Amino acid sequence: MAVTLVTVVNAVATASAGFEGTIVDVCARVSGGNTNCLVAIYHGALTAQSASWDVCGASPQAMTTAGEIGIGGTGGNLKVFQLLNPTAGKHVLRAYVSGTASNRTLAAYALTGVADSTPIGALVAQTGTTDNLSANVVSTANEIVIDAAFFAQAADVSALGIASVGPGQTETYNRRPLNNITFAALGSYQTGETSTRMSWDEDFGTLANWGHVAFNVVATAEGGASGKTSLMSLGMGT
8 A cells, every 4th residue: 555645734933922932733634444544844043852642632653753863053853743543634733842932833744544553764964054854764665755944044144045946846835934044944755655755855055954855655565454543753953
């Protein structure tokens, strides 16, 4: 069975203060069935402490950290969470952060045909300051590979700078919260190959720090057991 992307919730940018600054919400939908997967990506200056699905329901479902990376200088973080057996339907996905800060971005994906154990296969995490970034992810033709990246620095990221998604990838968001020129949040996906290259080209400036994660969403084995599955990717930058 192949992993199939059902819906995408484009990134929501926010800059709150006070109690509202400690959370970021997005509404997403998980369809019925027995092989579901929910993926969300969060970017922000503060570390994400936790994430929950169906947070307003009677039994919110806490997510488990699957990977994390930070960058120097600006202290940004990129964090990945996963959740098996999500509640189906349209619900609130909430990320909890360590304190109040602006420039946060949250996006979500819904997929079907996902393995009922180890939904994330190979996760590649890296940082750098070069103009271009890329990662090769071990995958198969029936999987989907997702990536998230952010660019930030203490001085301004070029106001005229742009980021371009790599060949074969579908860009899902390319945001600068509140038109902030020191921060950019990026996300994309593509159908898996034996080795899937996920890349971005940019010209934000030679001192722009970046963080990048890429991972494959594992498919349910043909004819094998399957279960309702949810996965979440959560990333942070400044």
